[in-house]
Each structure stands twice: as C-alpha cells, then as structure tokens.
Amino acid sequence: MLVSVFVTAVSLTLFWMAALTLWWQMHAWRTPETLAATRFDQPDGDAGCSFSLLVPARHEQAVLEHTVTRLLESSHGSFEILVIVGHDDPETTEVAEKVAAAAPYRVRVIVDTHEVKNKPKALNTALPQCRGEIVGVFDAEDQVHPELLAHVDHAFRSTGADVVQGGVQLINFHSSWYSLRNCLEYFFWFRSRLHLHALKGFIPLGGNTVFVRTAVLREAGGWDQQCLAEDCDLGVRLSSAGRRVVVAYDANMVTREETPGTLVSLLKQRTRWNQGFLQVYRKRDWTRLPTLGQRMLARYTLSTPFLQAFSGVVIPVNAAIAIFLDVPVGIAVVTFLPALTALVTFVFEVVGLHDFGKQYGLQVRLSHYAKLLVGGPFYQLLLAGAAIRAVWRESKGRSDWELTEHVGAHLTTREDVLQ
Numbered sequence: 001m002l003v004s005v006f007v008t009a010v011s012l013t014l015f016w017m018a019a020l021t022l023w024w025q026m027h028a029w030r031t032p033e034t035l036a037a038t039r040f041d042q043p044d045g046d047a048g049c050s051f052s053l054l055v056p057a058r059h060e061q062a063v064l065e066h067t068v069t070r071l072l073e074s075s076h077g078s079f080e081i082l083v084i085v086g087h088d089d090p091e092t093t094e095v096a097e098k099v100a101a102a103a104p105y106r107v108r109v110i111v112d113t114h115e116v117k118n119k120p121k122a123l124n125t126a127l128p129q130c131r132g133e134i135v136g137v138f139d140a141e142d143q144v145h146p147e148l149l150a151h152v153d154h155a156f157r158s159t160g161a162d163v164v165q166g167g168v169q170l171i172n173f174h175s176s177w178y179s180l181r182n183c184l185e186y187f188f189w190f191r192s193r194l195h196l197h198a199l200k201g202f203i204p205l206g207g208n209t210v211f212v213r214t215a216v217l218r219e220a221g222g223w224d225q226q227c228l229a230e231d232c233d234l235g236v237r238l239s240s241a242g243r244r245v246v247v248a249y250d251a252n253m254v255t256r257e258e259t260p261g262t263l264v265s266l267l268k269q270r271t272r273w274n275q276g277f278l279q280v281y282r283k284r285d286w287t288r289l290p291t292l293g294q295r296m297l298a299r300y301t302l303s304t305p306f307l308q309a310f311s312g313v314v315i316p317v318n319a320a321i322a323i324f325l326d327v328p329v330g331i332a333v334v335t336f337l338p339a340l341t342a343l344v345t346f347v348f349e350v351v352g353l354h355d356f357g358k359q360y361g362l363q364v365r366l367s368h369y370a371k372l373l374v375g376g377p378f379y380q381l382l383l384a385g386a387a388i389r390a391v392w393r394e395s396k397g398r399s400d401w402e403l404t405e406h407v408g409a410h411l412t413t414r415e416d417v418l419q
Helices: 002-025 032-037 064-072 090-102 119-129 148-159 177-200 214-219 230-240 263-283 292-302 304-324 329-334 337-359 366-396 414-418
Strands: 051-056 079-086 107-112 134-137 163-165 168-170 210-213 245-247 255-257
Touching (some): 002 177, 002 337, 051 119, 051 148, 064 079, 079 090, 079 119, 119 230, 148 210, 168 177, 177 263, 177 292, 177 366, 263 304, 292 304
Parallel strands (some): 051 134, 163 245, 168 255
Antiparallel strands (some): 134 210
16 A cells, blocks of 8 residues: 555656646747747847856867857947956966957956856955946856857846847757757757746846846845855746846857766766855845745755755656556556656757757758667666765865866858758
C-alpha cells in the first residue's frame, strides 16, 4: 500500500512539474498577438539615453578584442565601454589596453583589485565610474548587434521601463550533441519564458544584454558580490521593489554567445547557476512581492535546483518500483504520465528547433533532430547531476566561483555552420 502511494505521488508530482514547465515554455507562441508583443518596437530615430556598457573580462584574451570592436560599431551616438580586468590577469589587460588605445574616446579600462574575484565584484568596481544614464552588461565573448542600443533606447523611452532585458542566444548548435540542446534551451528561455516572468512581475534577469537605469541600480546597491547568480538576484530585488522590467526579443538583435566547450565546463556552469538560485531563494527578497501568485512563481522558479535534484534521484527509483515490484495495473499506468509529457515536450522541441534554424538562417538537418531525440535523456541527466552538485555545495558552504572558459566557437561564419 505504501509503495503504491509513493509511486502515485511521485508520478503525479513529476507530471505536474513537466506540464507546468512546458506550458511556460510555450508562452510566446500561444497567440499571434502574444508573439508579436515579445519583439522590440522599431526605433523612432531619436537617441534620448546615454549608455555605460560594462564588459567584465577574466582570462578572456581570446575573445575580448572581437567583442569590444563589435560594440564600437554601434549606431547609437552616446555610449562608453568600460572593460573590467583583474590586477592579476596581464594577458587580458594587454588586450583591453590595446582596444582602449585604439578608441580612447569610447573605451576605458577599469582594474578590479579584489583578491578573490568574481563577476559581481568586477561590475561593482565599475559602477561608480559609469557616466551614462543606462548601465548595460555584456560578457567578454558576446557578439552584439550594432542596432541593439538604438532599440533599447527606444524601449526605455516608449515604455518608461526601469530595466530592459534583451535576448541572448547560444548559436553554435553544431559543435556537439549537448550544444544543440543548450542552444535550444536558451531559445525557449529568452524567446518565451522570460516574457512570462516580466508579465507576471517577477523576473530572474539574464546574465547579459540587461540594461538598468544607473540611478535605479545605484539605489539598489549594485550587484550582490557573494551571490553566484548575481543577475537572477538583481532581477528578484528589483521585481520585489516594484521596478518595471521590459523584455524584448528579436532574432536580428540578440546577443550571440557560445556553449561551454566541454561537458565538465557545462556541468560547472549549471552548478553555479543552480547554487546561485538557491542562494537567492534563501535570501527571501522574493517574499516582498505584493501578490501570492508572484510569490508562488518565485518560490517555484528559485527552487528549481531542488526539484531537478529530486527528479534525478526519484525517477530511476520510481521506474524500478513500477517495473520490478508487484503494483496494481492502474498505479503502473500512472507512472507513465511523466513519459506522456516528455513526448509532448519533444514534439514542441522539434518545432522549436525548426523555428530556431529558420530565424537564424541555420540549416537544421535530420541528424540534428536525431541528436535532439537521443541526447534528451543524457542532457536531463547532466542537468540533474548539476542540480544535485549545487545542493551539495550549498549544504557544505562552498561558494567559490567556477569560471567558464570561452574560445569563440560562436564566431564562425554562416558558411562554416552549413558545411
């Protein structure tokens, strides 16, 4: 009897979690009007805002020059670029000083002297020196569209927003079996899921292509230097303070990035993000959200690492019980409900992969759809492993920053991708 109750409870919980996640992922595609509302409005030609663009760079000498050069091509007339380097990173500092010397009127190099370094400390080092009305954050490997600032400027002025979150897209889907799923994950998150969060008034901001009014950011105290997901934390704090966040996505305007180069690097990255979400959950700033619905959404979103860790442990146990133990037929059928949502999710992913390829002019072949199917269980296993590792690290009080290395895999040409 207890076994049947356990199997039923676990199966229904997993079914509910999967169905809810799928429904949220589909937000942008529910109606043509919803999809249209997710895009940037066309700029009116005016440039009413000035920007300070922060680019923290640590051991990023391979990609930094390309990123800054690309930012300098912006069509907007009023912006500065602050490249933040560590005092103990001479290779990256050399590249930063080179690009600053080539454009001294636009680029400044800020030195972070913290002994223990991380991204929020670097950002806070530069914040007092920002001269623009809007602070924008980019990673050192980002490929930024020249028209992005003009679109963001118009979004601030036309909506009265305190924060504008632009789109970020991993682009090198062809690099490995897991990079395909990683790219698709970003596609659903920035194309759809974040728009739902903005609509509901609770949003964990993305790590870059996020723009905040400088006065609002300084009033909030900048970024939490002890948090491993400083972007999520900032979004939660600003949401809880009632700040207006606008999310806009346009395939032409997204900031392009690369997937982690190895599975170990991806595991460490996801561990850091998951642990950061747990830290934000524990801080409980989200409890100041005004409505019960917002607080429930925040609780569920921030506890995702716990839920993924739980799934990674109980799914094999639940399946083994259903297969090898004598349980009633009705209970055995219930155990396959999560498989039903998995099937529906896969169909949605196939459609999403087709849309991803179409929007970015990438040739998605039959082999890519096969990788999507075969790699699904292994990718979920990796995510579950990262969640379990994050819970373990948090329980042990380990919060060191595990840096993700970048090599510029997303900077290949379109012709390279088609080969």
